[in-house]
Amino acid sequence: MFERFTRRARAVVVQARDEADRLHQPRVGTEHLLLALLHDGQSLAATVLRDAGVRIDDLRSRVEQATGPGSRALDDADAAALREIGIDLAAVVARVEESFGPGALDDPPPAPRRWPWGRRYDGSRFSPRAKKVLELALREAVRLRHNHIGTEHILLGLLREGNGLAAVTLTRAGLDLVDLRRRVLDAVRTAARPAA
CATH class of the missing domain: 1.10.1780.10 (Clp, N-terminal domain)
Structure with a gap:
């Protein structure tokens, strides 16, 4: 196609x-x-x-x-549950991104597959x-x-x-x-x- x-x-x-x-x-x-x-x-x-x-x-x-x-591993419901026990998820995310760069907690895009003859798909x-x-x-x-x-x-x-x-x-x-x-x-x- x-x-x-x-x-x-x-x-x-x-x-x-x-x-x-x-x-x-x-x-x-x-x-x-x-x-x-x-x-x-x-x-x-x-x-x-x-x-x-x-x-x-x-x-x-x-x-x-x-x-x-x-895509994040934790959503708003998780953030609310963590807040209940005194953990500020936004602050944790900010510290991680400060140390490792923006989007450090994002899921990486999947690696492209390779066809047997070498072309990427x-x-x-x-x-x-x-x-x-x-x-x-x-x-x-x-x-x-x-x-x-x-x-x-x-x-x-x-x-x-x-x-x-x-x-x-x-x-x-x-x-x-x-x-x-x-x-x-x-x-x-x-x-x-x-x-x-």
């Missing part, structure tokens, strides 16, 4: 992994794909999102708020929803009779999946997913018209 991805679409997949790493998230989710789509401001998907009023800084803030810092890092989005991107390209998968198809896949954090974040930002889908399809049709 990835052989059909355009250079920009492949860059989105790579950037999504980088976004997950930056947020100290062990898995690449739909939200990381969405942030990655906005990274290349010249792509069709980024143009449509920008024209719809999406700003990467606002979106990144919303995603960070929804996901919080990377880290598809296991992609959440089931993110994998579904990439599959839906292929379906959108086939439905539109395109022989490639571009950023616009990834965005259509995100919108079609509709239940991941990317879709929730866009909805909370005040966007109508049906209207956004229409905008993408209009932009695809406009881009396909021959220049006059």
Whole structure:
């Protein structure tokens, strides 16, 4: 399937992994794909999102708020239980990060697997929803009779999946997913018209 991805679409997949790493998230989710789509401001998907009023800084803030810092071994309930016995978890975390660096307590991303012939494969890092989005991107390209998968198809896949954090974040930002889908399809049709 990835052989059909355009250079920009492949860059989105790579950037999504980088976004997950930056947020100290062990898995690449739909939200990381969405942030990655906005990274290349010249792509069709980024143009449509920008024209719809999406700003990467606002979106990144919303995603960070929804996901919080990377996966931690202890959650709020644990912090409350420790507080009951006089241990301030925030202070302990601050001291550890002061000594060992920010994110020292975060789970490291899983190591990429190697195929027997030596190529790296880290598809296991992609959440089931993110994998579904990439599959839906292929379906959108086939439905539109395109022989490639571009950023616009990834965005259509995100919108079609509709239940991941990317879709929730866009909805909370005040966007109508049906209207956004229409905008993408209009932009695809406009881009396909021959220049006059």
